[in-house]
Amino acid sequence: MLPNPQLNQHGELQHLLTIEGLPKEVLTHILDTAASFVSVSDREVKKVPLLRGKSVFNLFFENSTRTRTTFEIAAKRLSADVINLNIAASSTSKGESLLDTIDNLTAMQADMFVVRHAQSGAPFLIAKHLRDTGREHVHVVNAGDGRHAHPTQGLLDMYTIRHYKHDFTKLKVAIVGDVLHSRVARSDIHALVTLGVPEVRVIGPHTLLASNLEQMGVRVFTDMNQGLKGVDAIIMLRLQNERMNGALLPSAQEYFKSYGLTPERLALAKPDAIVMHPGPMNRGVEIDSAVADGSQAVILPQVTYGIAVRMAVMGILGGS
C-alpha cells in the first residue's frame, strides 16, 4: 500500500484530497471542529484569527459559484487573505500548464490552494509536485476533481447527518442518481463507510452506476421504491444537463418518473428521514418541489454547515 499522500510523517492532515483512506478519528475531529465553528457564523463579528496573515488561493479550473463562495466565506471568517482565480477563463487558455500555474502562485507566497478541476486526480498531481519540489508547507484542499472526490461536500453531508441522526452506526443511507459521474457520491460513500454506517445504498439506472460499486461497501439498487424502503437519510445527486438526453438517459421526464424523489416515494423511507442535496437542484428532474421545500428537507442547513466544515478543514490544515 502506498503512503497516504494526505498525511504527513506524523500522521497529521497535510492536504485534504479525498476521504478515502482517512481514519475515522480524523473525520470525527473535523466534524467536532466544525461544530465549534457553527456558532461563529451567528456572532455579530463573524471572524476568528486562525489564518490571519495566510493567503488562500481559490483555484477554480472549472466554473463554480457556490462552492467557491463557501470556501471564500470560510477562509475570510478565519481571517485569511483570499484570492480567487477563475482559471477556466485565463491561464490554461493561454497555454500555461497546471503545474506552471501552481509554481507561479507558490512564488506569490500562497499558503493554501483550494482546487477544483475537471480531471480526476488533478489535486493529487499538485500535492505531489509541491512535495517533489520541497514545498510541503503549502496545503491543498480538493474542492472537486472530475468524477473522483469532493471531500468537503462529503464532510458537510456527514455533519448534517450527525446533526440530525446523532449515531452513524444505526443508519441506512441512500444515495440516489448519477453515481457514475458524481464526485459527491464517492466522497459520501467513503465517509459513510468509514464512520460506521451499516447500510449504504446507491440507487440509479445501470447507465448511471459505476462498475464494481459493491467493492466500495454499498448495496446497489436500480428500483427506487425498493432502495428507499426504511432509510434514515436520502442524498439526492444532481443530474447534469448534458446527461439528460442521450445514450445515458432518454429524457429528464422519464428520469423523474423512475428516480425523481416525490412525496409518495419519500413516504417509503422512515417517517423521520432527512432529504439532502448538494445543489444546485433540478426541480422536477431529480426532486419534486414538494419534497425540496418540505419539512424533511435539510438542504439549506447543509449550506450553512458547509461553511463551518470548510472553516474546520482550512483551520486544521493551515492553523498549525
Place this chain on the structure above:
Amino acid sequence: MKIHIKNGRLIDPANGIDAPKDICIASGKILAVTEPGKKPKGFSANKTIDAAGLVVAPGLVDLSARLREPGYEYKATLESEMQAAVQGGVTSLVCPPDTDPVLDEPGLVEMLKHRAKNLNQANVYPLGALTVGLKGESLTEMAELTEAGCIGFSQAAEPIVDTQVLLRAMQYAKTFGFSIWLRPQDACLGRGIAHSGPVASRLGLSGIPVIAETIALHTIFELVRQTGARVHLCRMSSAAGLELVQKAKKEGLPVTCDVGAHHIHLTDEDIGYFDANARMLPPLRSENDRKAIGKGLLDGTIDVICSDHTPVDDDEKLLPFGEATPGATGLELLLSLSLKWADEYVKPASQRLSHALARITSDAARIAGLHGGQLSVGSAADLCLFDPKARWKVEAGALASQGKHTPFLGHEMTGRVQATIVAGHLAFDRGLK
C-alpha cells in the same frame, strides 16, 4: 572486423542451444559456433571478447518501439532511441506508423530506413499505415510501401471504425500476402482512460471495458475466416481476449499475438494515486488478466513480448491522469522484464533464460518475417551479451531513451546488457573484459 566471443553461455532458442560455446564472427556474419576453446582453422580475431559469466544470445527483436521520427522529435529522436535500443540489447525493432506525418507514403518509409541505416545501430523495420493517415477510410499503397521496406501494415492505436474498410484491407493484404497488425480495441468502447473495474470506479476515471477488446477480436476473427488474411494482434490485455485467441489458434486461423512487457507485471492497482506513468494503451487491467498474460506466454497463446516503447516528454506526462499521454519507455527494460516473467512462470529454473529469450528473439523474428533472432552459422551477427544475475536500478538519468517515464522508475531489475553487436560491429559496450 573479426570477433571471437569466448567463455560465454550461448543461448539460441531457435536452434535449441543452451550450452557453453564460443562464437566466431566475420564480415558481419556468424562464421562458426564452436565448443569452448575451439575455433575454425585460420580464424584470427581482431577482437576477442571474454564472455565469462555472460549469456551470449541473439540480439533482441522488439515488435513495437516508437522512435518518434518523423514529427515528434521533441519527444525523442532517432539518435536517442537507437542508442536506447542497443543499450537494451535490441538489434532489430519494428516501429508503428503513428508518426507525423504517418508512414503512409513510400518516401517517408525510405527516409526513415535511410536515416536509421546511417546511424549504423539497430535494424529498423517499419510498419506501414494500413489506411491513409490512419483515418480508417482508404487503403494505402501497400505494395509500394512493402517495396520501400515495410514489413506489415498497422493502424497503430487507431482502430478502424468502418468494418467494410477493414474487410477490404484484409482482402487486399491477403491478395499479396501482406500481414496486418491490429490492436484489438473497439473504437467507441475504448474511449475511456483506465480499465473498467473497481479502481477506475473508485478513482472516478472513465473505464475501458474488457469487451472493448473481445468485441474487436470477434470482428477480426470473423474477417480472418472470411478473407484468410494473416493478422498479428498487438498488445493483448485481458484474460477473456486471450481465451478467444487460444480458440482461434486451435481453429487454425492465421493469427499470432504479442503483449507489452508492462502488462505482464502491472495491474490497474499500480495507478495508485493517479500515477500517470501507469497510464497505458491498452490500459493495465486486473490481477486476473495479468496472470492470464503470464500463463498465455507459457502455453503459446501469446507468441511474443514487446517493449511497446513509447517515449513521452514531461509536458505530456506531468498532467492529470486523464490528460497525460499514455505509454512508457521500454527498450532498455525489455530484457529484464522478460526475465522477470520467466522467473515468475517458467519451471524448471534452468529453462527460464531460454524461454524468456525465445519470446523476444526467435518468436518475434518469425512473426515479423525477419531472418534475425537466431545464431545460426551464416546469419547476420546480431548479438546481445548480458549478465543474467546483475542487478540494476531504473533511473531516469541513466536511460539513453529520451522517454524517461516508466512505472518502474526506482525499481530494481535483474539482467543487464553488457554489449550489443549489430551486423558484426560492437554497437554498445558497457565495459567488456
